[in-house]
Amino acid sequence: MSTRRALLDALRSGPVSGPELADDLGVSRAAVWKAVEALREEGFEVGSTDDGYVAPTDPAYCAAGIEFGLDAPYGVDYHDSIPSTNDRARRLAEEGQSDVAVVADEQTGSRGRLDRDWVAPSGGVWVSLLTRPKIAPARAPLVTLAAAVATTDACRAAGVDAGIKWPNDVLLRRTGGADPDAHESKAAAERGGEKLAGVLTEMEGEADRVSWLVVGIGVNANIDSEALPAGATSLRAVLGGDVDRRRSVIRLLDRLAELGADPDAVLPAWRERAITLGRRVRVETATGDVVGTAVDVEPPGALVIETGDGRVSVHAGDCDHLREA
Template sequence: MNETRRRVLEELADGPVTGPEIADALDVSRAAVWKHVEALRDAGFEIESRTDGYELVDVTGYNGPTIEYGLEAPFTIEYHETIASTNDRARELAAEGAEDVVVLANEQTGGRGRLDRRFDSPPGGVWVSIVCRPDIPPVRAPLFTLAGAVAIARAVREVGVDARIKWPNDVVVPVGEDGEYRKLAGILTEMEGEADRVTWLIVGTGINADIASEELPEGATSVRDEVGPFDRRVFVQRLLETFHEYRDLEGVLEDWRDLSLTLGQRVRVELPDGEIEGDAVEIADGGALVVETEDDRVQVSAGDCEHLRPT
């Protein structure tokens, strides 16, 4: 959103205020004020025209300007109604030097998860990729996946869903007491860097948000399925604000442990050269899962994790 339009919004939020008063405050023409007001209406800002001036009464749109409005985090939103992949677009922006840009889409046609697996991304989801440039060595990059998972889980819990985290990169809703779950969200983190520092990092998240159950794959659920109607715009704002809280990685491990569904489970982890089975007992400082087998404690950095039963 350009700065003039942002300032018009600020004036309207304090309204009612007349067009001439806005023009004088912003040092623009009355015609320019009218054009900005109409553009804001088109974007989903409900602005009433009354005898005593304009007033912003509600925000109903779901797009870049409406999500940036009131967002308490330093992100710029690039919104797409439909896109192949928000992560692919975020990589383009990162290569151009972008920072703190959020690529958000209502629908993805080529969404992907770990190992380039297809990630179904129908309309109504929250398909979002955040471009960051953290001053960290690459070895700490996996902690941003944990930060993304904690941010999603907290935002989902705020709307009333018992969201938990399944290692390595899923947010789920528990079913029963045996470690079973329905998948709610997934995370794909990508980065480019050198041996001692990260150049850029992208945290891509796909959340089944305002999606009906019949549009979801087997074993999945959505926020709407769990709690009914909710404000997706406000939900995205809270997600981004919560992620921003963890940008310095402070408290990520502790909060991940508190929200984990995997810790305390008997698990089987498939690795490129085999599999291990044991008890998931801890998350290491670098984000690896610590599995206690019959013979040893093993740190697993990546792999497909299956919950077998509680320990």
């Protein structure tokens, strides 16, 4: 463990003296002091008392601020502004790195599925997690579903009633039934609710193994709804105030680590949070539209649709929620 991370972990339990930490890690007191100064330069304001170093009461939104309190075994690569967290994570993968969460306050060249534009201004939660899971590429969709579950849970922990539209859109759940609300845009109505967050997964691998996998997550957190496209909303707009993005990222990464360690828990958790199941849907696939009632999701993440001709399993496509007849 690095001196920096060890210092952050030690600060979680209270004041820690430089000599004590130096002895525990087998490093010099000068090395501990350098680690403290590096944290301060990063924006993590470590205090000094008679009992030793103490953590800030309200850590900043920075790499150290996120790592402080993080149980998941990930490092954090933070940027105030970056074109794309996914692009940065891919470059880190090419350098041989792993288990790194790239976090940005703002993305200037972000994109969604199918290279669609994705608005990612300052104030959102923009994070791309690079891992090297020991799974076959065919099971990679489970990671995407796990990311949707983790994102939904982070939104709910912030106080917003979120749900999942297949496969990985996180939406504000309606409170007035299945039919669209009068104020909703057509885009929101077709999704099944206003969009809070999305997931974009990329990977490289061979037929039998994944070399690396990047799961990019974008949450409209502390953003004014006027800055978002039609059909989208933000945590700020729903709650009427800002959320603690640092805590949201920590919850998100910790939950992802939990699900990564227990793949069998992913589909049951996804079903519990789904707003697509039980709805009439239309899924646009490469071979045509599939229309019917979504009844289940099966490994590794296919949507099962009851149609007039029987059940069909759809592995990929754009899903719209239809109004009930």
